[in-house]
């Protein structure tokens with residue numbers, strides 16, 4: 001059995017480690033590309049949201065490389081993701097592929113089914129093997145994200161365009177190759193020091209932009225046309241509201257163990273003047289984090305959503321009000337299979353232009369002038 | 381007390397209005413329903429919402445504005461209907477509906493809002509109902525009575541739908557005058573002439589049992605039956621759907637909708653899915669389709685879907701794949717948004733019916 005899974009940003013690094021350490025043969029799909037998207041779009045429902053289409057493309061390309069088993073996450077609604085696996089299975093079966101599908105449903109109080117599905121996937125493994133695999137995967141995940149976080153900060157100050165991106169790519173490769181916990185830690189430290197050692201502009205205070213939105217577009221540079229890098233290379237320091245490590249910690253682990261969900265509560269409270277209920281996906285987080293970025297004095301927020309994404313349409317309807325009330329420019333970018341790099345870059349440039357003029361104006365007048373002339377930039 | 385509650389004629393109106401009406405009236409409130417969807421309402425809704433919103437959500441905003449403009453309502457009823465059963469939802473957009481309206485439309489009359497969420501069981505349900513009553517100044521004992529009556533009216537309504545009536549017909553027969561007769565309101569210029577009800581006198585349409593309802597529903601033609609599936613606020617809003625149902629009836633077709641199939645049947649059929657579908661309305665639609673695939677009884681199936689609708693994009697796909705795999709019956713998907721032209725839909729509809737008729741003649 002050769003196992004594959006869909007891409008989402010750099011998630012393949014910890015996932016590969018997890019499955020290999022459980023004794024499986026893994027086929028990572030080729031990096032998502034135009035071809036992936038074309039294959040996925042051609043074979044998916046026209047109005048399915050973009051992540052499903054790219055998933056389907058990933059699976060087909062992995063099958064071409066010999067994969068014959070798919071691992072996918074499940075869900076309990078209300079948004080479409082929870083039913084992706086079922087629909088994807090039907091699409092691939094109708095295309096005539098022979099494969100096994102493993103859908104890991106979130107435990108609803110009972111672990112039995114999850115363990116059963118996992119058991120079907122990995123066969124007999126010892127508890128210590130499982131613990132080891134999870135530790136390695138977790139270490140890789142947190143290293144990947146520590147590197148990404150640092151890169152998003154330093155990139156805004158790099159003297160030579162592209163040097164941070166290059167250093168990051170090398171560091172990620174090293175993490176992917178590392179096999180033991182020790183090797184991972186070394187790769188992480190080396191990566192962090194190479195990135196921070198990149199020649200940087202002195203006394204430059206970059207603009208700060210927060211990125212909010214649907215998890216898949218936020219994490220997948222192929223789909224969001226590399227917004228994070230584009231903004232960084234325009235000299236903007238970017239903070240993402242979603243890191244998978246946080247997210248897993250919050251939703252999976254704490255949910256399972258029924259911990260208090262402190263940070264989710266905080267986001268909900270921040271969102272509550274505008275949105276008072278969970279709406280699936282990351283809709284309420286998009287609103288809550290935008291409020292938070294405004295309070296922290298960020299210069300702007302970029303909101304990313306796949307076309308037709310239900311939770312984010314709710315958020316998109318509400319963000320103009322947040323923008324106006326809290327005087328922070330917010331721009332929604334909607335992605336589908338036709339989104340083109342040039343369009344997005346032009347809009348990002350215009351946005352950065354606007355926030356930098358706003359910054360110098362606010363700077364000249366002192367803080368918090370309540371100047372509304374630049375407030376509430378919002379375009380569709 | 382004399383307060384008046386405005387109810388937007390959109391979204392879940394088509395499934396729950398008799399209940400809401402009874403509840404508010406029993407609490408002594410007057411109830412006003414917005415006008416039938418028309419061009420103005422659609423335009424108002426489109427202007428108030430983001431482009432990406434689906435047509436039904438846009439239309440809902442239009443109805444809210446219609447009520448707000450009229451000025452004689454004290455409240456507009458916009459409940460947050462998260463879930464009407466365990467482990468299932470309607471749609472994420474319903475979960476954020478009052479918030480979307482509040483942020484999109486200002487100023488606005490007070491919203492009568494309560495949160496209905498049965499996804500994790502019915503704890504809190506009564507509190508939500510009492511809370512609603514309290515906003516109208518009613519005491520719990522009175523609220524409980526009103527609610528029970530409202531539920532029995534809803535059951536009556538559901539039975540009327542199962543007997544083959546459309547929501548407007550059923551409401552009419554229950555004496556709920558909502559100011560609409562089936563078949564009005566097309567999207568073209570000069571819209572508004574009621575479609576003839578197959579030459580049957582109005583009251584035979586609105587009285588009597590199943591046989592009569594079926595006759596009224598077009599059973600006097602050559603016995604052609606077509607299922608029209610879709611979210612009720614699409615299939616039954618003749619402005620949104622371009623009067624697909626009355627048009628089919630005019631062509632002598634008997635129309636069947638998911639609401640006409642008893643819920644136990646659709647529920648049982650939907651259990652053939654590997655994984656239970658967590659959208660209540662979607663599961664009903666899929667169940668109806670699976671029921672038809674298995675038991676026949678229809679000659680073709682139309683699926684009316686909103687452009688960009690999340691649930692439709694997957695539910696419609698699953699239905700289409702299954703129908704095709706089994707070669708069960710002709711299937712057509714009609715996707716609608718605010719730009720859809722009526723002429724195109726009518727042409728496709730006629731071609732679809734012709735094709736089925738020709739197929740049967742062979």
Ligand code: SF4
Nearest residue numbers: 049079081281309310
């Ligand atoms: S969050 Fe949005 S994009 Fe993701 S599955 Fe749900 S609807 Fe689709």
Ligand code: SF4
Nearest residue numbers: 434471473686689690
């Ligand atoms: S179910 Fe579809 S049509 Fe209805 S509100 Fe949700 S997205 Fe819109």
